[in-house]
Amino acid sequence: MPAREGTYGLLAEFDTPGDLIRAARQARQDGWRRLDCYTPYPVEEAAEAIGFHRNKVPLLTLIGAMIGGAAMFSLETWISVLAYPLNIGGRPTYSWPAFLVPAYEWTILWAGLSAAFGMLALNGLPALYHPLFNAPNFRNGATTDKFFLCLEALDPKFDLVETKSYLESFQPASVVEVEY
């Protein structure tokens, strides 16, 4: 990531999820697009409020599932029919009902790994650094009991003074500037 300087954004702290959602919805309505909410537990309504409705995790999982299942079934077929055909009690070398079991397990294995690692990748994690951790009140609250709204400096509407008073109109517990 290129080194950046200056302000990352303004961070407003709220005490209840309701206050956060109200502020986030209003900000989104007022045309803010570079904004994010931070909560100590999943608050679906907050994601809805900032216009985040869909994600690609299910698609990745489906792709993983199909690749996993197809890979194992093909491997079993190749091994049993071509690479190392064994006559086990006269059963056909292409014993597809028996092959279904490992193929089924691999479908689940690769679907699960795709869901977990796909989710992390889409989230941009693992991340060793994030400017928000520079905010003095973020670490004490965001993973425990406080609700944050961050309006980011990359948004064209951003102006340090005006945005600060805009955020203060939501009556947050505090508004702080976050540096890179």
Place this chain on the structure above:
Amino acid sequence: MATSEVKQVDPGIDPATGEFRVIGQGQTFRSVTEKITRIVLTPHTPLGWFAYFGVGGAGVTVLMVALVWLFLKGVGIWAVTQPVAWGFAIINFVWWIGIGHAGTLISAILLLFKQGWRNSINRFAEAMTIFAVVCAGMFPLIHLGRPWVAYWVFPLPFTMNVWPQFRSPLMWDVFAVSTYATISVVFWYIGMVPDFGTMRDRAESKLAQYAYGMLSLGWRGSVRHWARYETASLLLAGLATPLVLSVHTVISFDFAVAALPGWHTTIFPPYFVAGAIYSGFAMVLTLAIPLRKYYGLEALVTERHIDNMGKVMLATGFIVGYGYGMEVFMAWYSADHWEAFMMWNRMFGPMGWSYWVLVTCNLFIPLTTLWSRKLRTSITYMFILSIIVNTGMWFERFVIVVTSLYRDYLPSSWGTYYATKWDYMTYIGTLGLFTFLFLLFVRFLPMIPMSEIRTMLPAAKIKPKAVTEAGD
């Protein structure tokens, strides 16, 4: 009614529903976080922890001794020989895997059914799954005779050009158990990532901050991240559900596919899965009851949890009972001489005592007493019962393995089975290993999922008025 009297005196009961509360009264986001993180982040490890850790460590030592001798001498030190070629190793394998299944049931199936009460017990039940699978997975490997070539079970390109045989249930086992272990670990870890974030932010020592910081992967609680996280959790739960059912089904195929009286039956898959969940819930109780007492978690793991687990055990216990009944019925109804003899021999033969231990521990004691709500919420009784059911389920596997094998078709090949001290040492050793790993987990990782508990607190309820007001 008796319950209305209880309602007034017991603060653990919610007057609105008449049920025990899932979370004790008066908890806040911060108090819950404090309670759970303090167990791990305190510099003062309780003395009792060291005591139990010592016991677990002693068990691990016993296991090491048993394994070293096994690798030096070979599987001949065990009692396995003809006709009982599958002894303690397979019994313990099935028993441990079965115990693991309740963890997945709690973390995955109950999540899909939106059973909020599971949140408190989900994390350590999942940990129990992983450590049980560790213990289970060891047995087929050490049972191989040549454990150093265990990697031959995987379809890897060797210079000898030998490939595995995919029509064998033992091969299916490899994929079922390895997938189960992997998905359980991933599900467990992903579930802990937000909690590692909390630990990182609450840790005071530099080492803890770094360690939990790395483990948390930089989690910062963005609602976009949470949305993907929730989707991934639901998908993992949806995937783990058919997985857990398939794992014990595949394990039951190890038996059911063989043409042996007492094994060759179609009831095995559902009966094994139900038995697995039955014994697994018993193990969750065995672990949860001392933990909540010892760490003062009565507000988070309440009587409601104990009560609900009792109900699940009652239901699965009846399925298991149906399985036993159906085995007896089919032995008669099939009119198969060998099946009928096997059943008679299982009940009244030289090892008949083991069948009656199993029936007493798994059916008579639990299925007569679990009906009573008073007993289901009696902590002492449930602890004792959990030990009884675990014993009973171990004997179930003993009965299936040994009493089917030791007298099969030909009387000239009949034999018997007496476990040696090495068998017992290996079994006790895995109990020690399980305790050892579980205590490490309790000491270093958050044993109750904080982020999931927070969603259940009253403060997490969003007043609809506040939200709609803003929209217009």
